[in-house]
Amino acid sequence: MRNYVIKRLLLIWVTASIIVFLVFVFIKLLPQYQAAVLGVDPEIRIILEEQEGYGKPVVEQFFIWIQNMVREGGLGRSLKLKRDIGDILVEKIPVSFRLNVFPYFTSIPVGIGLGIWAALKKNKVTDHIISTGVIFFISVPSFVVGTMMQYYVVYVWKWIESPFVFAETDFIADPVNGVLSYLMPMLVLFVGIVAGLTRVMRAELTEVLTSEFMLLSRTKGLTQRQSTVRHALRNALVPIAPSLIGGLVSLISGSLIIERIFRVPGIGGVYLDAFNNFDYSLLMALLMFYTIIGLTATLVVDLSYGVIDPRIRMGAGRR
Amino acid sequence: MSQQKIDKSKFVLIQKQKTILDETFKTKPIGYYKDAWYRFKKNKASVVAAIILVSLMIMAVIGPFFVSYELDDQHAPWAQRIADMPPKSDLLDFIPLWSGEKELTGDVQNFSNLPEGMVELVSFNQITNQVTVKVDYYEYIAHKYSSIIDPVTQDFAPTAYTNLTATEYANTLQSETEFGVTIILEDVLVDAQADLILLEEALVAAQAGGNSNAIIAAQAAVNAKQREVDVAQDEVDAGIYTVRLDYYEFLKYEYDIDEVRFFFGSDGSGRDLFKELWQGARVSLLISFSVAAINIVIGVVLGSISGYYGGTVDLVMERVSEILAGLPFLAILTLLLLRFGNSPFVVVLAFTMTGWLGISALTRSQFYRYKNREYVLAARTLGAGDRRIMYRHIFPSAVGTIITRVILYIPGVIFTESTFSFLGIINYGDIISVGRLMSNGQLVMKSSFYQLLFPAIFISLLMLSFNLFGNGLRDAFNPSLRGVEE
Numbered sequence: 075m076r077n078y079v080i081k082r083l084l085l086i087w088v089t090a091s092i093i094v095f096l097v098f099v100f101i102k103l104l105p106q107y108q109a110a111v112l113g114v115d116p117e118i119r120i121i122l123e124e125q126e127g128y129g130k131p132v133v134e135q136f137f138i139w140i141q142n143m144v145r146e147g148g149l150g151r152s153l154k155l156k157r158d159i160g161d162i163l164v165e166k167i168p169v170s171f172r173l174n175v176f177p178y179f180t181s182i183p184v185g186i187g188l189g190i191w192a193a194l195k196k197n198k199v200t201d202h203i204i205s206t207g208v209i210f211f212i213s214v215p216s217f218v219v220g221t222m223m224q225y226y227v228v229y230v231w232k233w234i235e236s237p238f239v240f241a242e243t244d245f246i247a248d249p250v251n252g253v254l255s256y257l258m259p260m261l262v263l264f265v266g267i268v269a270g271l272t273r274v275m276r277a278e279l280t281e282v283l284t285s286e287f288m289l290l291s292r293t294k295g296l297t298q299r300q301s302t303v304r305h306a307l308r309n310a311l312v313p314i315a316p317s318l319i320g321g322l323v324s325l326i327s328g329s330l331i332i333e334r335i336f337r338v339p340g341i342g343g344v345y346l347d348a349f350n351n352f353d354y355s356l357l358m359a360l361l362m363f364y365t366i367i368g369l370t371a372t373l374v375v376d377l378s379y380g381v382i383d384p385r386i387r388m389g390a391g392r393r
Numbered sequence: 394m395s396q397q398k399i400d401k402s403k404f405v406l407i408q409k410q411k412t413i414l415d416e417t418f419k420t421k422p423i424g425y426y427k428d429a430w431y432r433f434k435k436n437k438a439s440v441v442a443a444i445i446l447v448s449l450m451i452m453a454v455i456g457p458f459f460v461s462y463e464l465d466d467q468h469a470p471w472a473q474r475i476a477d478m479p480p481k482s483d484l485l486d487f488i489p490l491w492s493g494e495k496e497l498t499g500d501v502q503n504f505s506n507l508p509e510g511m512v513e514l515v516s517f518n519q520i521t522n523q524v525t526v527k528v529d530y531y532e533y534i535a536h537k538y539s540s541i542i543d544p545v546t547q548d549f550a551p552t553a554y555t556n557l558t559a560t561e562y563a564n565t566l567q568s569e570t571e572f573g574v575t576i577i578l579e580d581v582l583v584d585a586q587a588d589l590i591l592l593e594e595a596l597v598a599a600q601a602g603g604n605s606n607a608i609i610a611a612q613a614a615v616n617a618k619q620r621e622v623d624v625a626q627d628e629v630d631a632g633i634y635t636v637r638l639d640y641y642e643f644l645k646y647e648y649d650i651d652e653v654r655f656f657f658g659s660d661g662s663g664r665d666l667f668k669e670l671w672q673g674a675r676v677s678l679l680i681s682f683s684v685a686a687i688n689i690v691i692g693v694v695l696g697s698i699s700g701y702y703g704g705t706v707d708l709v710m711e712r713v714s715e716i717l718a719g720l721p722f723l724a725i726l727t728l729l730l731l732r733f734g735n736s737p738f739v740v741v742l743a744f745t746m747t748g749w750l751g752i753s754a755l756t757r758s759q760f761y762r763y764k765n766r767e768y769v770l771a772a773r774t775l776g777a778g779d780r781r782i783m784y785r786h787i788f789p790s791a792v793g794t795i796i797t798r799v800i801l802y803i804p805g806v807i808f809t810e811s812t813f814s815f816l817g818i819i820n821y822g823d824i825i826s827v828g829r830l831m832s833n834g835q836l837v838m839k840s841s842f843y844q845l846l847f848p849a850i851f852i853s854l855l856m857l858s859f860n861l862f863g864n865g866l867r868d869a870f871n872p873s874l875r876g877v878e879e
Contacts, residue, residue: 089715089716089719090719092716093716093719093720093724096720097724097728100728100732101728101731103732104731104732105732106731209857209860209861209864210857212860213804213853213856213857213859213860213861214853214856214857215808215811215812215852215853215856217811217812217815217828217831218831218849218852218853221831221834221835221838221845221849222845222849224835224838225838225839225842225845229838229839229842330723330816331812331815331816334815334816335835345723346816346817346818349727349731349818350817352731357727361721361723361724361727361728364721364723364724365719365720365721365724368719368721369719372719
């Protein structure tokens with residue numbers, strides 16, 4: 075197990091380096107790069123050219139970039155926002171995290187519960203209702219759900235005053251309405267996760283319920299409830315639990331679409347701004363951030379399989 | 394082995410004289426696809442979804458042709474006047490959405506001069522001293538650009554007048570005589586000249602009367618009118634004809650817009666949303682189908698090579714796939730868009746960079762599953778080459794699984810494309826897309842909700858029917874479910 079973890083960590087390191095290098099080269103080769111990053115001020119320009127190793131081969135520039143990161147202990151500076159990128163991330167990640175964490179943890183019991191309910195009542199009215207809801211919320215894009223909710227809640231029913239979440243200052247001034255303003259984006263996220271989870275849970279559980287060991291457990295005298303809880307659920311959760319654990323890693327990356335619709339000042343909005351303003355140093359850092367998050371999530375999923383399911387022994391194949 | 398040529402006539406059927414006891418099949422044999430088709434037909438929801446899907450696609454092809462006209466960018470000022478028009482249809486008039494009514498908010502005096510019966514009071518805001526009224530927006534626009542009265546001067550408001558160029562003016566006059574219609578309600582120069590003649594006659598009469606006050610007044614009126622005529626004449630000399638128009642008639646005769654009626658309303662620059670929506674649908678569908686086609690070809694070819702040959706080829710391809718899979722789609726999309734600019738081709742390219750990975754992995758696993766089967770061995774023993782085994786023997790077994798994956802992949806592409814064009818990351822410039830229609834609609838949803846509603850309904854319907862159709866197809870192609878549903 076330990077060897078496997080080390081091996082995977084090294085592999086991730088290699089993959090991440092290759093990807094970051096590719097992204098770096100691609101951004102450096104953009105025709106608009108120099109004008110956008112260096113700016114017009116000749117003095118700053120000279121300093122930056124010196125610092126980033128202009129005129130040298132791209133590979134060397136890449137190592138200079140890494141060197142600068144290590145030496146200064148940060149991710150560099152965003153020229154457009156005139157701030158340190160590390161500071162931006164430190165400021166924005168908690169906002170996205172706060173928004174994501176609550177829907178994530180509330181949706182897990184609801185989604186799993188609905189999935190179990192639907193699977194146990196398969197092909198009955200309950201199952202049909204739940205499955206219809208699931209297919210609806212899986213199909214309809216979150217930006218449709220979000221904007222429709224905004225219109226009806228704010229303009230038709232007038233339950234909440236503003237369709238957007240409160241900025242920090244307003245939030246401190248009026249915490250009650252501030253919390254209320256976060257309800258809608260959280261609800262959209264919640265509904266999306268619940269729908270996905272219910273679908274997977276239902277599919278997994280129906281498959282387990284039809285397998286032969288379930289028949290055995292009933293024959294040896296367990297009630298439906300006992301055999302479901304003790305045998306079916308444990309097996310059905312095996313493929314689901316790792317992805318839920320992997321999802322924990324993604325909590326710190328914001329959802330672009332939700333943050334845009336509800337104007338949440340999180341990491342997703344920063345990315346959109348960086349893209350629209352050609353803020354390449356920020357873009358580079360954010361892409362690196364997203365890549366590492368994605369790779370870490372995959373790693374966590376793979377590792378937790380081994381922890382959760384004793385049938386899968388990590389790295390045992392070689393021996 | 395040398396080939397011997399044997400004459401056909403030498404062959405004799407040995408059973409020809411014997412009676413065959415085995416009965417021939419009375420029914421037609423049911424193959425894999427036929428069976429899938431039968432079982433698909435049983436799933437009512439999927440059939441309905443397929444019908445909706447096909448009609449949406451047909452509408453995407455022919456929908457834009459239902460709207461024959463378009464005021465292009467050269468006529469932007471004209472189109473601007475019919476911007477943000479709510480949906481109206483004479484057939485569906487009884488449904489509130491299609492009544493063509495719109496709520497307007499403003500000072501009381503803005504609406505006090507509208508004709509009787511046009512406005513309906515909705516609410517009055519004590520604090521801001523403003524009223525909200527409901528009007529038939531089509532009538533309101535016609536009124537606004539032809540005969541609205543300024544609340545202060547009690548004369549026609551400046552918006553009631555339209556500036557025409559010399560050619561437009563000449564064309565309009567020609568249409569008037571040709572078709573016998575009234576388009577120009579008031580011509581400022583002509584009317585002023587006529588008034589001037591009347592006033593000059595009045596001046597002559599006043600001079601004859603000898604009342605000095607009357608003469609002075611009449612002279613002042615003549616002078617004022619003369620200045621008006623001069624100003625109008627100067628404008629006409631500069632090519633600007635100021636008139637009051639019957640605006641819809643003007644559009645009808647000058648720009649072939651038979652009747653200003655927007656079934657889905659019009660957007661912020663006066664374009665017909667019905668046409669825009671189906672054109673956006675075309676883009677979305679075209680992109681997703683071409684992405685799916687390219688990814689299937691690449692994925693199946695690479696997946697079958699890697700699955701069939703295995704070994705080093707497989708190992709190398711797996712490592713490459715692993716790195717590609719680690720690249721976030723967001724990174725690929727944004728970098729390609731920044732590098733090559735916004736065009737549908739770049740978007741397709743971005744989707745195909747890593748999109749084939751899933752299909753390739755699927756094909757690979759299917760090839761691993763089938764390549765050691767006995768029938769493949771039999772084919773090889775009979776001398777079939779690698780290519781033949783791959784495409785005549787293994788691939789047909791894997792095709793059902795691949796089809797279902799692909800069918801559910803297409804709505805994923807539509808979903809992603811519309812999401813990123815909603816975010817503004819994908820932006821084709823002149824070519825509209827459903828996602829952009831929605832993001833435009835979101836900005837004005839308070840006043841013009843329909844601009845958000847119709848694209849939202851379209852995209853939801855498309856995604857729902859695609860997913861239901863795909864699920865039905867998946868169940869139909871899954872042989873293990875055969876006979877389970879009954």
